[in-house]
Amino acid sequence: MRFYAIAVYLFLYIPIGVIAVFSFNAGRYAAQLQGFSTQWYGKALSNPFVMEALQTSATVAAVSATLATIAGTLAALALQGVTGKPRMIFDALLYIAVMVPGIVIGISTLIALVTLFDWLNPMIAAFWPVAESAPKLQMGKGSLIAAHGMFTMALVVIIVRARVAGMDRSLIEASADLGATPLGTFRQVTLPQIFPAILAGFLLAFTFSFDDFIIAFFVAGSETTLPIYVFSSIRRGVTPEINAIGTMVLTVSLLILVVAQSILQRGRRAQTG
Amino acid sequence: MTTRLRTILLLTPAAAWLLAMLVLPLVVVVVFSFGERAAAGGYSAALTLENFANLGARWAAFKNTLMLAPAGTVLCLLIAYPLAYYLAVKADPKWRTLLLILVIVPFWTSILIRSYAWIYLLGGQGIPKLISTLGLGNPRLINTPFAVLIGIVYGYLPLMVFPIYVSLERLDKRLLEASADLGSPPWRSFLQVTLPLSMPGVATGCMLVFILLMGEFLIPAMLGGGKVFFVGNALVDLFLQSRNWPYGAAVAVALVVIMLVTVTAYMRFTRRWAGGRDDVSLM
Missing domain, CATH: 1.20.5 (Single alpha-helices involved in coiled-coils or other helix-helix interfaces)
Structure with a gap:
């Protein structure tokens, strides 16, 4: 065994x-x-394409994870008071978001946004004072952030909601009885209790976005994220440089995950014990 | 501010996000699947079933997916069950959490890099070279269904171990003592007590792995080398190379429908002998 x-x-x-x-x-x-x-690390880190892809990935991951954590946490808190049909619909949407294959999310986002942009761009150009300098909506960092954030927000809601459900309600009531304002209660009682889950949710959201290939492959437009760069390099042939990039990516996500796990475990222990 | 208003305000960002980036795009895919391909690629409005009638043209991709996804799921189950059993029953409780984390963590790291590792191992300079140096023939491993199955097991094993572990850990040990006291040998207790009671975890694990495998693209693309392709690979081709959006949308709709039908049937079937399923969080 x-x-x-x-x-x-x-x-x-x-x-x-x-x-x-x-x-x-x-x-x-x-x-x-x-x-x-360590020559392959040096090669990888001095390759401008790698550095640009890394920067794109990090920016998209940081922004999408931040927005997803805020929207997800607010929703998880609000959902305590929601029952009946609205609750069922919201839960169904969350499960669809998590369960629909990433590739389907990718293609549906691609065709929906490209169609929308094709329709909006002439209108923007028509109303813009100088037609030549009118901004053009296109696929890129924005669509990456929107698509990644949608999925990771669902993850954050699920993680934070579990923690909210296990929260000690009597403390909130006590705080209110002692005259604290709702905002004060939130800051001093609720937030400290659910903070581990929020942080863990953020870290997971960041890792997911940073590592995602399949959604990004469809919605990145002309941007290149690090996974897209690695994928297309592998297509051209295996090089030791990819090993160095891969090792760095794995190390970073392993570190983030170990931190997230230990935060969650400690939170659970504090909650049960 | 009333509680009701506050709830609505707090939910608005999340609801709007889900609506704009999940519901709307999925509706667009369904609408497009009844449309026609525009001359330059993309979509032109129409109401036709032609795309669905032509699904047979991509039959090979559906066939591969419908054969390798269940095969990969079963393989994951066979390898994961003993490990989950070891972790839940035999392992030293002191090390249990750490061992469990070590199983789950790879799942959250880049599947791209992890599949790449197998290109390295199964490619000409890796394991095949080792085998031929040992004089055991000259096998070709990369770009075969075998390589894709290895990649699948490697990628999704953690997802199978975790739910099974949870259901085994919850198992009431007194039932096993009772079974032993009544004269059952250990293998019989396992078959009649442990195994049936762990079925909810098995059902959850199989469902999770199967669902993810149905939409897989990376593993067959990297380890199957264009010979072993899934529906996901057909979708990439249709949307990014040939730009036949309506037909691609029909393929995507067909994939999701097949998934929904199999999963619903599977859940009906398992609920009868597993009594509901565990809700499992992955962290």
Whole structure:
């Protein structure tokens, strides 16, 4: 039994480990290890395309996760008081958002936005004082943020709502009885209790957006995110540079996830104990 | 400010976001699936069933998906169950949380990089080279259904382990003691007590993995090398290369309908012998 478990863990972690080991390989070829070198990291970090893609990914992830966390937390708080049909509809939408395959989200967002923009752009141009300088709506960072944020907001609602449901209601009542304003109660009682879930939700939202390939592939327009860059590089052939980028991406998401997990676990312990 | 007004105000951003970026686009896909392809690609308004009548042209993609998604799900289940059992029953409680986190964490990291790792391992310079150096033949691994299945198991195993673990951990240990006291050997207790009681977790895990596999694009694109393609690969081709939006929309609608039908049938079927399902959070 134990050996079986060890075998599965090896299966899960050896491929990641191989990438990490070869990212420090001095040689160009996969088959032979030729000594330690950080040259591929240097190559990756001095490649302007990589840096631009990294910047796009980080911006989109930060903005979409922030907006998703705010909208999601507000919704999770409001949903406590919602019952009956409105609640059912909202829950159904959340589950659709999480369950519909990413590829379907990607294509539907692509065709809906492109159609909308094709329809809006002539109108904007018509009303703009100088027709040549009229802004043109197009796919790009904005559509990436909107699409990623929609999905990750659903995640945030689900995570924060679980925490809100397990909250100690008597503290809120006590605070109100002692004369605190609703806003004061929220700041001093509710927020500290649900904060771990909010933070964990934000970190998950960030990781999801940063790692997402399939939605971005459709809605990125002329922008290149880091996963899109990696995908198209792999198409052109496997290079050690990809190992270095992959190792960095994995390390960053692993760090974020470990932080998110420990926050959530600590929160749970505080709640039950 | 009344409570009602406050609730509405708090819900507005989320509701508007879901409406604009989820409901509306999905409606557009359905509308487009009844349309015609414009001369330059894209969409021109029409009301025709032609796109659906032509779905057979992409039959190979549907066939691959409908064969490899269930196969991958079953494979994940067979590998995940013993591990979940070990974690929930046998593992030292001191290490349990850490071991569980170690299973879940890969799921939240880039599936792109993780599939790429297998290109590396299964490609000509990886495992095949090792096998041929050992004189055991010259197998071709990358760009085969086998490679796609490995990628699937590697990608989705965590999603299967977690719900099964949850249902096994909740299992009342006294039932097993009672079974042993009444003279059942351990294997019999397992078959008659543990296994049936873990069915809700099995059902949830299978459903999650199956749903995600139905929409898979990356794993077949990277490890199947154009030979083993899923509906997802057909969709990328239709929307980004040939720009046949109405037909692509019809393929997407068909995919979602197949998913809904299978999942509903599956849930009906499992509810009968599993008694509802667990709601499982992934963190």
